Amino acid sequence: MGTIALDELRAQVRGDVISSEDEGYEEARKVYNAMIDRRPAVVVRVANVGDVMAAVNFARESSLNLSIRGGGHSVPGFGTNDGGVVIDFSSMRGVRVDPVASTARAEGGATWGDFNTATHAFGLATTGGVVSTTGVAGLTLGGGIGYLTRGFGLSLDNLISADVVTADGRFLIASERDNEDLFWALRGGGGNFGVVTSFEFRLHPVKDIYGGPMFFELGEVGNILRFYREYIAGAPEQMGAFPAFQIAPPLPFIPEDRHGDTFIAIVACWAGPVEEGEKAFQPFHDVAPVVAEHVGPMPYPVLNSAFDALYPAGQLQHYWKASFVKELTDEAIAMHTEHGPQIPTVNSAMHIYPINGAAGRVAPDATAFAYRDANFATVIAGMWPEPGQNEANIAWVRNYYDAIAPHSEEGGYINFMSGDDQARIRANYKGNYDRLVGIKRTYDPDNLFHLNQNIAP
């Protein structure tokens, strides 16, 4: 890329334009997944919508690859590239709450931590993920699964409107009233359709919750999973709870002699009246003896950030696989019982998130997110510090995934997938895929936005 072209870009951009010659480039090129080592030609750390338009136009006119980076958590590392342009939203993290309308507007780089602390001050929240460091942008555009999904739907079900810069550099508002086809596609289609500069969400009254993790012996896996599938099918929708395989970290609430042991855990969040929390948790305490737990009343943002330390940015290698599940059959439970306990590192996890309840009542063609008839979204998340352990950890994820695949749906949640899952794109969207392709042809016929789980025009 010539100096003149870069100078022209700099002249148009209020934020930082960082090339390999500039201080800060080494940091600017990195993403959350330490396995990803790419060298973009330029990172545009945007300060406003005008900067986004300039960066989009620049990438398109220069025929360069373009990455969009919200919170940077993409497991395949779509938020950076070799030799192209990165739109980096890390300087645009503002969140404005309207407590009267119960809505909030988040800029494209806000994390769920930014969002939750802003809305919590008003006793409000909406569905986000289970850790606080993930970006609102990528998580919402792909779906948005977390503690509040059963009660309030996916994050994208709470999206009221989005400000978007399209591939031709235009600014559009997408909502039920404006550019409805684009709004439909954004809700599940990921970063395929434009650069979202801000998101407007519906909020709900959630302030303090009753929640936390409970650890059970591995011998109880079958019991716990069979209990969980029955329980969660009819549990009150204020209950968000998921089973997990987890190696015990060295935390004070876990007996010291059990640190490093593997457990089957249930992590739960009761978002109903806090004083009913203990009673709401009774079924978990009845199913099997709890070895260790850290549950109780707490502000919602505290639970949302409780596990952040297990997943430090830029220090772990990530390789994940995912599938949607309608029924957690005995055969599937047998596979979990075999592969879950082999979890290789304290950072890795297997979670079975419930997506029944409010998310399941939305029609499959109401948004691009098609798997409304699935009850669970399973993720096998391999996360480990040493690149030398890549082979063993990736093998654990693949073997586990292969074992549960026959008992799962063909498609999976796009936000939990790796770079080698592109062949499953059509399956992820089922009956919505052809409409998505049509909308892609309208808004991005040349596939400028292709560094994502790509819907090719």
Ligand SMILES: Cc1cc2nc3c(=O)[nH]c(=O)nc-3n(C[C@H](O)[C@H](O)[C@H](O)COP(=O)(O)OP(=O)(O)OC[C@H]3O[C@@H](n4cnc5c(N)ncnc54)[C@H](O)[C@@H]3O)c2cc1C
């Ligand atoms: C530790 C960890 C925990 C997670 N927990 C959850 C969870 O609880 N629930 C859940 O649903 N998911 C979860 N995820 C998955 C998460 O939803 C995806 O990784 C998601 O892509 C992250 O969004 P981001 O903005 O942080 O990532 P980025 O890497 O910045 O973005 C990912 C992709 O989203 C698109 N994108 C990002 N910003 C924009 C924008 N402003 N406009 C248009 N497109 C954009 C781009 O295609 C980009 O490549 C988790 C991931 C990690 C690593």
